Amino acid sequence: MKKPLILLKHVSKDYVRAAGSFMALSDINLSVGQGEFVAIVGKSGSGKSTLLNLLTGIDYPSAGEITIAGVALHSQTQEELVRWRGQHVGVVFQFFQLLPSLTVVENVMLPMDFCNSYRAAERRPRAIQLLQKLGIEEQADKLPADLSGGQQQRAAIARALANDPAVLVADEPTGNLDSHTSDEVMQLFAQLVQEGKTVVMVTHERDYSRYFTRSILLVDGVISTSCVPELTSNVDDAAAQINQGQRYA
Numbered sequence: 001m002k003k004p005l006i007l008l009k010h011v012s013k014d015y016v017r018a019a020g021s022f023m024a025l026s027d028i029n030l031s032v033g034q035g036e037f038v039a040i041v042g043k044s045g046s047g048k049s050t051l052l053n054l055l056t057g058i059d060y061p062s063a064g065e066i067t068i069a070g071v072a073l074h075s076q077t078q079e080e081l082v083r084w085r086g087q088h089v090g091v092v093f094q095f096f097q098l099l100p101s102l103t104v105v106e107n108v109m110l111p112m113d114f115c116n117s118y119r120a121a122e123r124r125p126r127a128i129q130l131l132q133k134l135g136i137e138e139q140a141d142k143l144p145a146d147l148s149g150g151q152q153q154r155a156a157i158a159r160a161l162a163n164d165p166a167v168l169v170a171d172e173p174t175g176n177l178d179s180h181t182s183d184e185v186m187q188l189f190a191q192l193v194q195e196g197k198t199v200v201m202v203t204h205e206r207d208y209s210r211y212f213t214r215s216i217l218l219v220d221g222v223i224s225t226s227c228v229p230e231l232t233s234n235v236d237d238a239a240a241q242i243n244q245g246q247r248y249a
Contacts, residue, residue, distance in 0.1 A: 011064030042218035090160030150181035
């Protein structure tokens with residue numbers, strides 16, 4: 001049996017505030033294999049964003065172990081995590097986060113520039129290749145403001161792929177798009193999974209269960225189920241059912 005690409009063991013995250021401590025995540029155990037497309041669902045405040053921050057090395061766990069592609073994130077320094085994140089994890093945001101003063105191709109080249117992962121002469125051709133893969137190569141020399149929302153999200157996905165990371169983490173990537181464009185973006189992610197990428201996505205969207213290999217439902221910082229059979233149902237209703245003891249198999 002292959003080792004999991006992502007492994008969390010008894011992970012907790014506690015934030016200390018003036019009013020007292022707040023446990024955002026409690027005793028999370030999670031294993032994700034290469035080529036999985038995992039959805040993280042749950043209502044606001046359930047711990048989804050905290051989990052993404054831990055998976056990307058933006059934050060440290062208060063307890064437990066996080067290992068991704070053989071690297072123990074919980075034991076790395078901040079400097080080591082910055083280098084690791086740039087080379088091994090691609091992040092896609094809801095609001096694209098493209099730098100407005102740079103062209104689309106320059107935005108895609110940025111991760112390569114920061115990590116020095118490709119020779120300077122190779123960076124633009126690689127960025128153009130990624131934009132071509134995502135169907136927007138003709139937008140390469142335009143500014144992000146000149147693109148539609150769907151085109152900007154495709155550019156953001158190309159940027160996330162710049163250093164050929166094993167893992168893509170997406171935070172509500174369809175939340176700012178219309179339904180047709182959202183379907184196109186989901187199909188892009190599904191294609192990347194077929195090509196061997198591992199995708200972990202936070203989403204509130206319905207009707208996307210067909211794309212995911214597995215779904216994780218978080219309730220009050222705890223994994224309540226790792227197999228939500230219908231994302232078309234309301235997440236809040238699912239959480240309420242679980243709190244009442246009606247757990248999914």
